Amino acid sequence: MEQHFQKKFNHLKELCSQKGLRLTHQRTEVLRELASAKDHPSAETLYSRVKGRVPAISLDTVYRTLGTFMDLGLAAKVPVDGDLGRFDGDVSPHHHVVCVCCGAIRDFIWDEVSCGELPAEVTDWCHVTDTQVIVRGICRDCKGSDS
């Protein structure tokens, strides 16, 4: 899991020098936390986690850093409803299942879709940059304790 961060960190380092960005402590620690997170955290959640390592960090910095990471292709926002944006440090092609009850988000792969070819009406209308499946449902935990 730390190896995973190292790889991303080197990527960030390279992109920073390329684009004239600075490799700050804040960016490093947000990346570390995002790389190890498996729950697609919100900015607020990430903020409280990173605060353990960088007590003086501000919420705005977390938002700004996530924006920067998305521009650099190091992070993505998961397209789910809900008032809080959910972020993903894994930018490899994969899909998401979200529980509409508790908001939990899980990854899954579906090769038949990822490797399939989009209908021509889609590729004809736009230059595709990302394709993903969003499954909504109610998870087992919420199923048991329904009010």
Added chain:
Amino acid sequence: MEQHFQKKFNHLKELCSQKGLRLTHQRTEVLRELASAKDHPSAETLYSRVKGRVPAISLDTVYRTLGTFMDLGLAAKVPVDGDLGRFDGDVSPHHHVVCVCCGAIRDFIWDEVSCGELPAEVTDWCHVTDTQVIVRGICRDCKGSDS
């Protein structure tokens, strides 16, 4: 296109009497506008359109009505990023392409996915209520006029 509304209207009428809801002028007109819209309008957009028919309608009523329609299964929110929620009066299973530049949203069907079977890890984790593909890209119109 009006036939389409009639069908939905009858459905609303039935659901209202079932659930003790009232068939108000506002609900009727929001449904009419949503049924004829093909652009997945935001609440604000829908508000300005419905205002032509119901000048005194409030934005809150549009939001509340859309919430009611979603509860009743007459409308859905399209899971796209952006500050404005985008709504869909078509609840039949279909997918969406969104231009990350101008925000345009188009429908498409992809039977290989819709009729395909989800991986067991998904159906095992939750009770699935909805599956859809979200394609992001840059549309032809935006491609030409890029800044």
Added chain:
DNA sequence: TTTGTATTAGGAATAATTCCTAACAACCGA
């Protein structure tokens, strides 16, 4: 019609995200 109650209009409140700016700290070259 009458009456009970769900619904609305309008404005206030909430809350996620962004903006503003002085202080700070990477990073480059000497």
Added chain:
DNA sequence: TCGGTTGTTAGGAATTATTCCTAATACAAA
């Protein structure tokens, strides 16, 4: 190693989509 340049941050204010509050309204059952 040491300044100087300038991108970045912390903190709080501002913005804005959406929701809440409440008196007035208008469905719908009888």
